[in-house]
Amino acid sequence: MDHSKEAGCVTQAFPGNVFCLSSLRSEDDLADILRHVHVCDWKSRYTTCMTCNITWEMEAANHHSFVDFDVAILRHGQSSPRGHDETENMNDMQNIENRHAVLDICEHDQQATTWTIERMAPLTGQGGYDWHTFVWNDAGQFRSKLSGGDVWITAYAFLPMDARFSHPLGMPPIHIHHEHVTSGQDFWRYHHHGEIWGQPNTYGTTAVEFDVHGDRQCLHDSGGISCIPVVMPDGYGMKLLLTMQTFGDLNDVRPKGSAKFTFGFIHAYRWNRNYQRLVGRLVTGVRPLRPYHDTSLLLFDPQASAMAEYLVWDTLSFAPYNLTIFASFWHTHHQYTADQWLVKGSAQDCGLGVAPYSKRFVNLTAHNMDVDDAMSYILSSIASKQMQCSRADRCVEPRLLCRMDQARWENIDGRLQERKVMATCPPYHLYANETAILIGFHKPLRALSAPVLENQHTAYYAYYIPSSATERVPHMIYGGTVP
Numbered sequence: 169m170d171h172s173k174e175a176g177c178v179t180q181a182f183p184g185n186v187f188c189l190s191s192l193r194s195e196d197d198l199a200d201i202l203r204h205v206h207v208c209d210w211k212s213r214y215t216t217c218m219t220c221n222i223t224w225e226m227e228a229a230n231h232h233s234f235v236d237f238d239v240a241i242l243r244h245g246q247s248s249p250r251g252h253d254e255t256e257n258m259n260d261m262q263n264i265e266n267r268h269a270v271l272d273i274c275e276h277d278q279q280a281t282t283w284t285i286e287r288m289a290p291l292t293g294q295g296g297y298d299w300h301t302f303v304w305n306d307a308g309q310f311r312s313k314l315s316g317g318d319v320w321i322t323a324y325a326f327l328p329m330d331a332r333f334s335h336p337l338g339m340p341p342i343h344i345h346h347e348h349v350t351s352g353q354d355f356w357r358y359h360h361h362g363e364i365w366g367q368p369n370t371y372g373t374t375a376v377e378f379d380v381h382g383d384r385q386c387l388h389d390s391g392g393i394s395c396i397p398v399v400m401p402d403g404y405g406m407k408l409l410l411t412m413q414t415f416g417d418l419n420d421v422r423p424k425g426s427a428k429f430t431f432g433f434i435h436a437y438r439w440n441r442n443y444q445r446l447v448g449r450l451v452t453g454v455r456p457l458r459p460y461h462d463t464s465l466l467l468f469d470p471q472a473s474a475m476a477e478y479l480v481w482d483t484l485s486f487a488p489y490n491l492t493i494f495a496s497f498w499h500t501h502h503q504y505t506a507d508q509w510l511v512k513g514s515a516q517d518c519g520l521g522v523a524p525y526s527k528r529f530v531n532l533t534a535h536n537m538d539v540d541d542a543m544s545y546i547l548s549s550i551a552s553k554q555m556q557c558s559r560a561d562r563c564v565e566p567r568l569l570c571r572m573d574q575a576r577w578e579n580i581d582g583r584l585q586e587r588k589v590m591a592t593c594p595p596y597h598l599y600a601n602e603t604a605i606l607i608g609f610h611k612p613l614r615a616l617s618a619p620v621l622e623n624q625h626t627a628y629y630a631y632y633i634p635s636s637a638t639e640r641v642p643h644m645i646y647g648g649t650v651p
Contacts (some may be wrong), residue, residue, distance in 0.1 A: 183633060184494035184595035190401040191495075198336070198394040201325050201436050204283045205333060208274035213286070213309075216242045216269045228356040240304035242269040242288065247297045267292075271304060281322065281440045284308045287333060289432030293420025297343075303355040303415035308437050311411040320405035323438035324349075325397035326380045328418060331430040338385055338393040340421050340580060342431060347416030349378040349435065351408070352646065355415040369409050371642035376451055377412060381499055387578055387587045395588060397436075405444030406643050446633065449644045450493065453627035454482040454606055457529050463623040464529060466504065470616040477506075477611040479530040479542045480626050481520055486645060487600040490635040494595035498572055499627035502586035504610050504620075505572070506539050510593060510628060511550065511605040513566025518605050519549030539609040546607065569593045569604070584614075591628075597635055 177188035217224075220241055228239075245264040273286045286308060291300045313319050326349075328342040329335070352366035352374035366374045378398065386395040400406075420429060456464040464480050498508050515521040524535045525542075532538055550566050557563035570593035577584045598604060608626030634641045 180494075181595045183492070186401050186404075187495045187631065190399060191395070194391045194394040194397070194399070197323070197397055197399040198325075201323070201327075201397055202335070204276070204278070204436065205285055205287075205329075205434060207276070208285055208287075209276075210272040210274050210287070213271045213273050213304075214238060214240055216240045216267065216271070216288075218266045218268060220266065225356050226360055238305060240269075240271045240288070241302065242267045242291065243299075243301040244292075245299045245301070247299065269302075273309065278438075280442060281438055284310075284437045284439065286435045287329070287432055289329075289333075290331065290430045291418065291432060292428055292430050293422070293426075294424070294428055295420050295422035295426035296424025297419045297421055299345075300418040300420075301416070302418075302433075303413070305411075305413050307349050307412040307414040307435065310408060310437075313439075314408060314411065317441050318443070319408040319439055319441065320444045321377070321408060321437055321439045322405040322444065323397065323399040323436070324378045325436040326378070326416075326433065327393070327396060327436075328431055328433045331432065333432060333434070336393050337431060339382060339585065341429065343382050343419040343421050344380050344384070345382060345417040345419055347380045347414070347418075348376050349412050349414045350376040351410035351412045352376060354413060369642070373642045373644065374646045375409070375642070375644040376646050377406065377408065377449065377644055379451070380416075383499060383502060383586045384588050387576075387589065390587075390589075399438075400444075400447060403445055404447045405440075406447055406449065407444070408439075409643065446641070446643065448491070448632045448641055450491075450630045450632055451627065451644075451646050452484055452606065452629075453499075453625060454480045454528060454608055455647075456480075457527065463625055464610075466610055466622040466624050467619065468504065468612050468616055468622060469619040471619065474533050475612065475616075476534075477532045477538045477609075479525070479532055479539070479607065479609055480624075481515070481518075481525070481528050481605060481607045483515055484598075484604040484606055484628075485602075486598060489641045490597070490599045490639060491632040491641065492595060492597050492635045493593075493630045493632045496570065496591040496593040496628065496630040497588060498591060499629055500608065500625050501622065502576065503613050504622050504624060505626075506609040506611050506613070507543070507574075508572045508609070508626060508628070509546075509605075509607040510569045510571075510591070511546075511566055511607065512569050512596065512598070512602070513550070513553070513564070513605060514603055515605055517550060517553045517566035518546050518607070520546070520605065520607075539611055542609060564602075569596060593630075599635065 177185050180188055217239055244267050246262045269288050271288050275284050326347050327336040357363040384396050385393050466478055554565045557565040570591045573589040576589045578587050606628050
């Protein structure tokens with residue numbers, strides 16, 4: 169263990185210090201997960217559906233209890249001529265076909281906990297950023313487990329693996345475009361009805377209990393793929409409420425026409441029935457102005473008189489809950505993101521909500537401004553409000569909690585690849601009567617040779633606990649507000 173990093177953890181406030189110390193053991197945690205994978209006595213759940221076509225999908229999208237039927241699907245497609253940066257989903261893919269694969273499961277106990285591990289294989293790619301889409305219901309077969317009592321998840325991992333399931337695969341060669349394990353979202357309703365937020369649980373929130381995206385692999389010196397698994401410190405866990413579905417897309421990023429490459433992937437869950445201190449998972453972001461999407465649409469045209477630069481922002485409020493938030497990190501499409509900020513305060517404190525920032529989506533270039541201008545303006549607005557508060561009673565000063573670490577790139581064969589770097593936000597309270605402002609500054613970070621229509625996420629992830637030991641809070645909040 170790097171003792172300088174350990175010392176840095178100790179300086180954090182509770183509970184950030186506990187989770188920070190736990191994260192330093194990520195390489196040991198990954199090795200422990202792989203040991204359980206290697207001793208698995210695999211049992212087949214079922215093979216993938218080869219006849220599930222669009223008509224079948226439309227019927228599935230209209231099914232009101234999507235987790236109540238057993239099915240697994242694996243599809244393969246090739247990137248469209250527009251290129252993978254601009255491709256939004258499998259509807260833009262070419263030569264889509266169902267492919268045969270087997271979904272296996274194994275379970276074994278370790279002291280007072282149980283490991284449930286699922287794997288799907290084989291997946292076969294030939295590079296060119298081809299797409300491997302998967303989906304199945306009742307992830308981890310937790311439907312029956314939930315009927316038998318409380319289920320607390322204390323560790324989770326999603327990992328692409330080599331064909332023999334001996335070791336995990338990072339990026340390159342396999343890119344995790346996205347992977348969700350969710351009791352709220354539904355793959356078929358998402359694609360055919362535009363239902364992004366999904367069904368609410370008893371708290372009125374949609375839950376995406378776990379997800380992994382392409383920017384979750386850390387810098388090599390910070391652990392690489394070993395930081396992808398989520399492992400809670402002893403005594404902490406997430407309590408499941410409903411049956412879950414899993415879906416995602418993987419990409420073989422080797423050059424197009426490469427030799428066939430066979431691989432698979434695993435989901436690993438460590439769980440028990442003993443009461444744990446609840447840890448909630450926060451996934452929030454800037455809501456786009458366009459309906460039925462969770463991304464803002466940004467146009468970058470190198471042939472225009474000036475390259476477009478954008479600012480997007482939103483207000484976060486989690487009333488009626490009082491939360492202590494920690495272990496923050498960003499999710500975005502980094503090659504078009506100059507920075508992201510989180511400010512504790514109001515839009516007015518940041519100078520937002522008034523022209524030319526009256527809307528949450530601002531084309532800065534159209535107003536003869538750029539990202540630097542917008543940053544200077546917001547910092548000046550925050551400083552002005554802080555000055556006012558220093559002269560007044562009952563005034564809450566706005567505070568810039570954190571911004572994006574710019575040392576988030578790794579040189580891979582001459583190409584810069586984004587990596588996960590934890591945000592510098594200290595643990596903080598966000599009470600029911602308080603708000604935070606999430607701000608994204610977007611522009612190309614590399615030269616473009618052709619126009620790009622970018623579907624941009626501006627997202628913020630964190631964990632939380634109730635600020636009071638007696639308060640009940642959801643196990644997961646997905647979105648900028650609680651319905």
